[in-house]
Every structure is written in structure tokens, then in C-alpha cells.
Amino acid sequence: MSEQSANTNGLRRRTLLRLSAAGGAGAALAAAQTWAAPLLARRGLLSPDGAFAATSTALGDVVFYIEKFPTSPLIVSPFSDPLPIPKALAPVPKSVYNAWRNPPGPGPGQQNSLRNEQHQLWPSRIGYPDPIVYKIDVLLRTHAFTTSQVLPIDSDGNPTVSFDSSGRTFAAGTKRTLPPSTIYGFNGTFPGPMINAEYGKPALVRFENHLDENPLNLDRQDFGSPDWSFLTHLHNGHTAPESDGNPHYSMVSGPKHPGFLPRMWVDQLYLNWPAGNDDREKQSFFWFHDHTMDHTGSNVYKGLVGLYPIYDPKNGMDMGDERQGLRLPGVRKNNPDGSFDVDYDIPLAFSDFRLDDGVTTHKDIHDVQGEFPAAKNPAKHREWWGKTFYKHFPNHGFVGDICAVNGTASPVLEVKRRKYRFRFLDASVSRIYEFKLMSSTKGAKSSVSLGYEDDELEGQYRIEDGQQCMQFTQIASDGGLLPFPIKRHSFELWPAKRREVVIDFTRYQDGTPTTKGDVIYLTNVMKMPNGRMWSNSSRFFPDPKYKVPLLKFVIGDNAPDDSRIPAALRPLPPLPSNWQSMLDNRLIFEVKRGAAGGETEWLINGKAFDPAAVAASLTNRAGRAPLAQQKKGSFNLWELRNGGGGWVHPFHLHMEEHRTVMRNGKDVTRAGDPGHPDDVSKEDLAALDPGESVILYRGFRDFVGPYVAHCHNLAHEDHAMMFGWEITP
Known part of the structure; x- marks a missing residue:
């Protein structure tokens, strides 16, 4: 958008915002330093920036965006859909990829379809074998967050009208089946495929952009990269820049664009080689996500998320086999296609969403800039009722009111009476979580039925009588295995962070054994009404009533368990003494x-x-x-x-x-x-x-x-x- 087209009553957008910031900040700060000073200081807001932030929303609503979010319909039957447990992606047979028109390789021009990049470090140079090859297509598809019926409600929790794709109105109180949401997905799913990787065995993933294809004639809505580009980042793989998927590289090399455009492909080479070839630098859980410049949030929110656990087979240390090495929970199954799966070792990707109510006006800076002309925003979109709603530029950040685990809202997992390894990932745009394991006599009750409204509806359900009943044993952070396990009553999970824990489902923390049919809720106790920061958590004004169950565990039958929780895991690389x-x-x-x-x-x-x-x-x-x-x-x-x-x-x-x-x-x-x-x-x-x-x-x-x-x-x-x-x- 040109500066001229950005004018509002003859005043350029950036100029207006700069002037309003200076004036608004000064006035707000003067007021803040009187009666509100203690509260603002406690929240970190006693600064010109904080005072301005607290008063700037009204200006934005008038000119550039509307700080208004829809209330998602209430899921009527939560904890009825099973938790999706991803299976490992199969590699491409060598005979197949060698027959590709442009097979992968180490030579000049072999790194992408533009033929202008070469892999900086081919595995043979470090004594590794040729990479295992995978193929992932970036596709326009649909996704359903729940099979339960839903009840449309407003911000007061009252039943309200809803709509279908043709704009037809349904009376308040009518239960509905959610329409599928439009996604951009790795291989067309959310989350995308999981690659179970191993150190010493490099992987090459060919990502191919097919976002220009729309076989289902889907409405793309008003978020996602407008030119349908993508850029995949293996977070936080130890990789060369051309395979890192970052815009500092992509804007000056390779595509020379925020991302790779439709019909382009790129071979990302993941050496699965620790930094400095130091075993102490090995990690255990990556994920891959879109990193297109200026549209990372919208592309990730639209579905471009994949999983990449990485195992260490050296001396059998951590290879998904609880009978050897560290003996962490996991029963490995090698598949005929060359992949492997690990039972009792489950990734949990958390992401929060809002679903359109058909009456909330869409308007943010990206609409002012004309990036989504088909949406004709500012506008209300009855035809998008029940589909994902996104705002690129909210003043206070973006948080959803429905949380999905591995793409499913309020799922249930029946677990055996044994130990499990869970790999937690926060794939949300802004939300931070704090998790506890809780039991509840009364079970999950809708926030509406408990009298809550507005921001207090976030999460949809609560267990107000919830009591912590189990502990986590943390074994890894986002940098890999810890030096030693740590018992945790709770732990925080910030965006993009990973935490790995072992949960023993055979007994409660007081030593009482579990019995078949018992229910434990994985519960979020961090209240975060907007994307600025939490308002309540265990270490910051805990709210004893904010106990939002996200995943229901049901205790099942006994199962063999050869796993152990070792006293020591992986030593840290030393810090220099000076x-x-x-x-x-x-x-x-x-x-x-x-x-x-x-x-x-x-x-x-x-x-x-x-x-x-x-x-x-x-x-x-x-x-x-x-x-x-x-x-x-x-x-x-x-x-x-x-x-x-x-x-x-x-x-x-x-x-x-x-x-x-x-x-x-x-x-x-x-x-x-x-x-x-x-x-x-x-x-x-x-x-x-x-x-x-x-x-x-x-x-x-x-x-x-x-x-x-x-x-x-x-x-x-x-x-x-x-x-x-x-x-x-």
C-alpha cells in the first residue's frame, strides 16, 4: 500500500500514530502516577509505553483496527473426541526420489526450484550417510476442531443466532455442527505430519507449495500470506541458513522474497548433528512451522505446524526403547516403510483459536492496506460463522477462547496404568499456559453455567473443585534432556517452548493407587485474557477458580512397563570459568x-x-x-x-x-x-x-x-x- 493510500483525512497513518502516541502517552502517564501508580507498577505498566498501551485502543478502533473479538460457540459435549496421536511420516523410497525430475543432491542449484542455492554442508562431509528423504506438500484444505455439536453464545453467555455459508439465519438456542475451517496444512492436515528423527541419520524434506490449488473451492478468508507463500523453519534445528527457513535469508537469497511462492519447492536439509559435534548439545523435540515474513502468525494459526521428535540412538541412550539406555518411557516399533513409531511417547501440541460469530466486524491494518480485497473489509462475515477468526494486528495481542490439543478441542485419552512420556509444545500465537494435573468430583462444568462472561469464558469449561492429584517429572526443556529429572507441581509453557515430562498413571502423589475409570484432567491455571501477559498464575496472583481442563485422561487397564526415571539424564556443556x-x-x-x-x-x-x-x-x-x-x-x-x-x-x-x-x-x-x-x-x-x-x-x-x-x-x-x-x- 502506498503512503498516499494510507492517508486518513490527509494525515498519513504512521504520522498519525506517532503523534497520538506522544500525546496519549504523556496524558496517560500523568494520570497513572496518581491513584493508579501502585497497580500499574505491579503489572509493569508504570512507563510511558505502558500508559500509552493502556489508552490507545480507542484510537485504533476509529482508524485502523477494531479491538473486538467473537465469542466461540460452546462445545456441548467436551472430552468425547479421542486425542489424535500422530504417526510417523514415511520416507520416500530412494528409487522414487531418484526418478524425480529434480532429485535432491549436494550440487550447485540442487537446493530449490529456483536453482540458485547449494547445500552448505552435505552429510558426507561430516562422515554421515546420505539423508533420508521426505516429501511434504503445502496444501489448502479443511479441518474440524470437534465432532460435538455446539451452541452459539454471545459474550454474556446467552444463546444467540448463527448462520450458514449462504447467510441463512438460525434462531438462538439452535445447536449446530461446526463447519470445517479452512487451513493451510503440511500435507493438508493440522497439525501436519510428524517426522521421528534420529541423531546420526540426516533428513532432507522437500517442501512443495501447492497453495494456488483449490480443489475444494474453499473460501480462504482474510488471513494467511496474501501471495500464498510459505517458508518453513525447523525450530530450533542446528541447520545452515538455506535450510533454516528464516526471512533474513529468504529476502536476500533463495527466493529473494518473504517466502517460496506457489509451484516452488525447497529442500531443507536437517543434518541431525549436534552443534560442534558435541553429544551434550543434542536435543529431543523440534517442531517445524511457517516463518513467512510479516505473516508467520497467520500462517501458523492457519495450520502450518509440524512435529519433529529427535531420538539419540548412540549407545541406545534415548532411542524410544525403554529396555535400554536411559530407559525413558517408550516402546519402539520399526515400520516396514522405514519409519518408526514409539508407543507411550506422545507429543501434545497446544494452540488456541476463536471461531467467527458472523456479527463481529473484521478490520485491522492489513485490511486497510488492502491485502485481502475479496473480504471487502471492514465487514461482518455471516458466511464464515463457526470458522477460525484471526486478527493480524490486535493492540493487545491475540488469544483464543478454545484450546486444541493436536488439533482437537477438549479431547480425551485413555491411558494404561504405567508411565508415559509427553512432549509438550506451545504452538499458540500469544498464549502462555501453566499446567497442573487435577482430579475433580463434580467434573467439567461450562463457564456459562457457572455464571461467567466475556474474557472469563475463555477455555469454555472449568473444574472449580479441581485439586492437584499428580506431579510431573520434567526430563527435558526446549534444549533437550536435563542433567537430572525435576519433580514439578506445575510448569509454564510459553509460545514455541517445549517441555517433556513423565507421568506415572499407576498412583497419585499421596501414594494411593489409581483404579480403572479414574479421571485426571490436564488443567491450565494461567489466566491470560489478552496477549499482553497473564493476569493470574501460580506465581502472580493465583485465581483459585481458574482451572480450565484441556485434556481428559481416563485410567484404563494395566500394561507392562519396563521404563525407569533415571537419576541422571544428559550433562550440560560446561560454561567457561571466566x-x-x-x-x-x-x-x-x-x-x-x-x-x-x-x-x-x-x-x-x-x-x-x-x-x-x-x-x-x-x-x-x-x-x-x-x-x-x-x-x-x-x-x-x-x-x-x-x-x-x-x-x-x-x-x-x-x-x-x-x-x-x-x-x-x-x-x-x-x-x-x-x-x-x-x-x-x-x-x-x-x-x-x-x-x-x-x-x-x-x-x-x-x-x-x-x-x-x-x-x-x-x-x-x-x-x-x-x-x-x-x-x-
Whole structure:
């Protein structure tokens, strides 16, 4: 959209937002420092940015977006659909891919359909075999979140009218079957396929874009990359830039575009090789998702999510076989097609959604820019009733009121009386979860029946009488296996983070044995009414009534169990004894809301993401402001600062994991931080509470080229909170 077409009454959009920010912030801050000061300070809002954020919604509603979300229809029969447990994707036989017109290979031009890239490091150069080849098509398809009937309700919880695709009206109180939602899916499903990978066995995945094809004549609605491009990132694979799927690479190399367009393909080479060839750097659970510049959030929300557990067969340590190595829960089954599945080892991908009510007006900055002309927004869309609703640019971030686990809302899983390994993934746009295992005498009751309304309807059901009945044993974070297992009453899961836990379904935490038919609810106790941050959690004003069940476990029959929970798992790579001497020369990056708003609402070091440039650090204690360039094979300290405003930021750095060495000026290398106990492990995402700072130690090994770092609140990432960095020879 041109600047001229962005004018509103002769005033350009960015100019208007900049002026309103300055005036609004000053007035709001003056008011905030009187009666509201204690409350705002407690929430991290006592700053010009925070005060402006608290008062800016009205301006946006008038000009650029409407801060109004629909209330999803109530699922009438929750916990009746079985939890989908994904099966491993079969590799492509060698005879088949060798017959492709453009077979994979290490030569020049063999990395993508544009013939302009080459794999930087082919497996033979590190003594590995040729890769196992997979094929994944990016497709336009449909997805159903529940088979239950639903009752349309309004924000007060009252039955309301609903519509069908032709606009026909159904009277209030009419129960309906949800129409399938339009998705972009890896192989056409949500979540997409699961690749069970192993260290020492590289994988090459050919992603092919077919989003221009619409065999079902589907309405694409008003979200998803407008030019139907995609860009796949294996989060947080140790990969070369051309296979990393990041826009700092894609905008200057390969497609030279935010993503790969329809009818293009790209071969992503995942070496399944630990950083520095150090076994201590091995991880255990990746996922892959879209990373198209400016539309990552909408493409992920629209379905572009896949799973990538990775096992370690060296000495049988962690290969999905509970009879050897660490003996973590899992019974491996090798399939004739070359893949393998592992029973009792289950990934759980959490994502939250809103479904259109047909009466909420669609309007955000992307509509003002004319990216979705067929929608003719601002408009209400009766024809989209019951389908996924998305807002690219909400002032307060995006959270849904229905939570899906592996793509199904309120599922149920019958479990054997034995130990299970669960791999948790937060695939939501903005929502953070806190999980507990709870029992309930009364069972799940709808929030409507309990008298709740508006934001309190989020999650749809509650177990107000819920009591914690079991503990988790955490065995891994997003950086792989921990040094030793940790007992947890609860744990937080931030966007893009992974946590792996063992649950023993044979007995409760008081030692009482479970019996067949018992019910345990995996329950979210973190209330997050919008994308800014939580309002209540175990460590921040707990709400004893906010107990939202997301997954129902039903105890079944006994089963053999050869698994154990070992006393030790995987040692951490050592920190250098003199890491404190590196503090003066650290690189510093501050994440903060921008005053101008609009497409550059979220900034790093005061600047929006420039895909063609490498970011510069703030001035450090040595008086330098170095570029974010690191020599191949080097290590360094990077500091991330949350600039305030009452926002939390899950900040992700591509390519290698880090160790948190300091949080808020305190050394956390020994005991960790009470609010962030995973600081003692390896991670690829730093959780920043309001006003916090962390200092991270990390390596830059094995590859050269451009990468990115960004907030994984995808509404922030898509509106400029990202910076480019690179590894140099």
C-alpha cells in the first residue's frame, strides 16, 4: 500500500500514530502516577509505553483496527473426541526420489526450484550417510476442531443466532455442527505430519507449495500470506541458513522474497548433528512451522505446524526403547516403510483459536492496506460463522477462547496404568499456559453455567473443585534432556517452548493407587485474557477458580512397563570459568513497543526489522555498539532486555541453544531463578517477564550466513520485532 493510500483525512497513518502516541502517552502517564501508580507498577505498566498501551485502543478502533473479538460457540459435549496421536511420516523410497525430475543432491542449484542455492554442508562431509528423504506438500484444505455439536453464545453467555455459508439465519438456542475451517496444512492436515528423527541419520524434506490449488473451492478468508507463500523453519534445528527457513535469508537469497511462492519447492536439509559435534548439545523435540515474513502468525494459526521428535540412538541412550539406555518411557516399533513409531511417547501440541460469530466486524491494518480485497473489509462475515477468526494486528495481542490439543478441542485419552512420556509444545500465537494435573468430583462444568462472561469464558469449561492429584517429572526443556529429572507441581509453557515430562498413571502423589475409570484432567491455571501477559498464575496472583481442563485422561487397564526415571539424564556443556570477563563486551538488544505503531509496532533497539541488514547492539560497558556478527566457531554473551510496558516476550534466537547466566543482574548458573527454573538448562527461547533482562551464553558453530532472532509472540514478530544477525567465516 502506498503512503498516499494510507492517508486518513490527509494525515498519513504512521504520522498519525506517532503523534497520538506522544500525546496519549504523556496524558496517560500523568494520570497513572496518581491513584493508579501502585497497580500499574505491579503489572509493569508504570512507563510511558505502558500508559500509552493502556489508552490507545480507542484510537485504533476509529482508524485502523477494531479491538473486538467473537465469542466461540460452546462445545456441548467436551472430552468425547479421542486425542489424535500422530504417526510417523514415511520416507520416500530412494528409487522414487531418484526418478524425480529434480532429485535432491549436494550440487550447485540442487537446493530449490529456483536453482540458485547449494547445500552448505552435505552429510558426507561430516562422515554421515546420505539423508533420508521426505516429501511434504503445502496444501489448502479443511479441518474440524470437534465432532460435538455446539451452541452459539454471545459474550454474556446467552444463546444467540448463527448462520450458514449462504447467510441463512438460525434462531438462538439452535445447536449446530461446526463447519470445517479452512487451513493451510503440511500435507493438508493440522497439525501436519510428524517426522521421528534420529541423531546420526540426516533428513532432507522437500517442501512443495501447492497453495494456488483449490480443489475444494474453499473460501480462504482474510488471513494467511496474501501471495500464498510459505517458508518453513525447523525450530530450533542446528541447520545452515538455506535450510533454516528464516526471512533474513529468504529476502536476500533463495527466493529473494518473504517466502517460496506457489509451484516452488525447497529442500531443507536437517543434518541431525549436534552443534560442534558435541553429544551434550543434542536435543529431543523440534517442531517445524511457517516463518513467512510479516505473516508467520497467520500462517501458523492457519495450520502450518509440524512435529519433529529427535531420538539419540548412540549407545541406545534415548532411542524410544525403554529396555535400554536411559530407559525413558517408550516402546519402539520399526515400520516396514522405514519409519518408526514409539508407543507411550506422545507429543501434545497446544494452540488456541476463536471461531467467527458472523456479527463481529473484521478490520485491522492489513485490511486497510488492502491485502485481502475479496473480504471487502471492514465487514461482518455471516458466511464464515463457526470458522477460525484471526486478527493480524490486535493492540493487545491475540488469544483464543478454545484450546486444541493436536488439533482437537477438549479431547480425551485413555491411558494404561504405567508411565508415559509427553512432549509438550506451545504452538499458540500469544498464549502462555501453566499446567497442573487435577482430579475433580463434580467434573467439567461450562463457564456459562457457572455464571461467567466475556474474557472469563475463555477455555469454555472449568473444574472449580479441581485439586492437584499428580506431579510431573520434567526430563527435558526446549534444549533437550536435563542433567537430572525435576519433580514439578506445575510448569509454564510459553509460545514455541517445549517441555517433556513423565507421568506415572499407576498412583497419585499421596501414594494411593489409581483404579480403572479414574479421571485426571490436564488443567491450565494461567489466566491470560489478552496477549499482553497473564493476569493470574501460580506465581502472580493465583485465581483459585481458574482451572480450565484441556485434556481428559481416563485410567484404563494395566500394561507392562519396563521404563525407569533415571537419576541422571544428559550433562550440560560446561560454561567457561571466566564468562564474567565477557560481560563488558556483550551484545545488548532491547525489545520494546514502538511509539509510531502500525506495521512497526514492535521494535528491537528502537528499530524495525530490516531483512537486508545486520542489527547493531546497544552501547555496551566497553563503549562499543558492535554489529550482530559472530565468527564461525566463536562463543559470546548476548543480553536481552524487556523494555517494559507490561508485556511479556518469549524471545527466540535461531540456530543454537543458549545457557542463561544472569537474570535481572543475578547469577543464575547454579540455582536458577524461582520464576524461571529452566534457566539452569539449555533453551532456545528466553522468557522475559515485564521489565526483565537476561544474559545468555551461546555458540555460533558449524555454518556461516544470515539468521534471525525475534519475539515468538507472533503478533510481535509480524510487526517488526525481529533482527538479523549472521555468522561470518
